[in-house]
Amino acid sequence: MAKRTDFPFIHRLRVRWQEVDAQQVVFNGHYLTYLDVAISEYWRAAGLPYPDGMSHLGGDVYVRQHTLSYHAPARLDDHLDIGLRCESIGTSSIKMAWAVWADHRLLLTGEAVYVYTSLETRRSHPVPETFRQHIHAHAHGEPVTTLTLGPWRDQQQAAEAVRRSVFIDEQAVPEAEEWDADDAHALHAVVRNLAGLPLATGRLITQGLPSGQARIGRLAVLRAMRGAGVGRAVLRALVEAAQAQGCTQVCMHAQTAAQRFYESEGFVAQGEVFDEVEIPHVLMRRDL
Structure with a gap:
């Protein structure tokens, strides 16, 4: 019998109306x-966000086999806990065990086999060592990311990659508005996964500002x-760096969409939106 404690990762979701069939239980295919x-949430938690984490390694994963055993039905509005555990990694295969519970009831157990595939050849390929490191670290509660602080000359390539993806490509900020002279004298934080993929960045400026x-x-x-905690890690690292430099106050121009996030870290909004x-x-x- 599967136990929750056997699974290092559990994701919760809620059964929706359209997932219930004429028998008033979740249709089996929805599992x-x-x-x-x-x-997808497991890859994110393991520091291999899909698809960026896979493509950075030059590969992807494809389903080869599913095995399911149904034990009890799920019903409308049940909160389902989906547990995942990596059972083994072969030369090119990844075997995942999974189970689903609603409260104390075990609903389903299963096994999924994925094949790691080269993006270049579209054929099976040996699982990269850094992929294995991510899975091992996550399973043992070890960090799957690293955070570094440094000057622009050291952090530019990684910081630019994240800012280009977020600000220029996603939010349509004009490129000429993104890069400025402050980068050269700012302290930059970058979070990377164990394979070196830049995931988050931010900068701290003290030069040219009043003392403190x-x-x-x-x-x-x-x-x-997003939602994996790497942005919070960057923010806290920059606040700590400001404290280490003897600063008594830190400010920012925050996008209003992220205002609640910054409030949760002790920042207070002032003035009107602009x-x-x-x-x-x-x-x-x-x-x-």
Whole structure:
């Protein structure tokens, strides 16, 4: 009998009306959709956000086999906990065990076999060592990302990659507005996964500001990693760096869409909302 404690990753979702069949239980085929949702969250938690984490390694994963055993039905509005565990990694195969519970009831157990495939040849390919490292680290509760602080000359390539993806490509910020002279003298934070893929970045500026003041800006997280905590890690690292430099207050021009996130880290909005690069912003401050 599968136990929750046997699974290092559990994703929760709620049964929706359209997933219930004429028998008033979840249609059996929907469980594979639930698995697909959960496995995407698993890759993200393991530091291999799909598809960026895979393509960075030059590969992808494809389903080869599913085995399912149904034990009890799920019903409308049940909260389902979907557990995932990597059973083994072969030369090119990844075997995942999974199970579904509703409260204390075990609903389903299963096994999924994926094949790692080269993007270049579209054929099976040995699983990269860094892929294995990510799975091992996640299973053992070890970090799957690293955070570094440094000057622009050291962080430029990684920081540019994230900011280009988020600000220029996703939010349509004009390229000429994105790069400025502040980058050269700012302190930059970058989060990377174990394979070196840049996931998040931000910068801290103190030069040219009144004594004791600092400004955080250009905080960006790849879309596939939002909600995984890497943006919070960047923000906290920059706040700690400001404190280490003797600053007593830090401010930022925050996009209003992220205002609640910054409030959860102690920042307070001040003044009216204003447009910056045609995106609503608000001035936020935090005393240190």
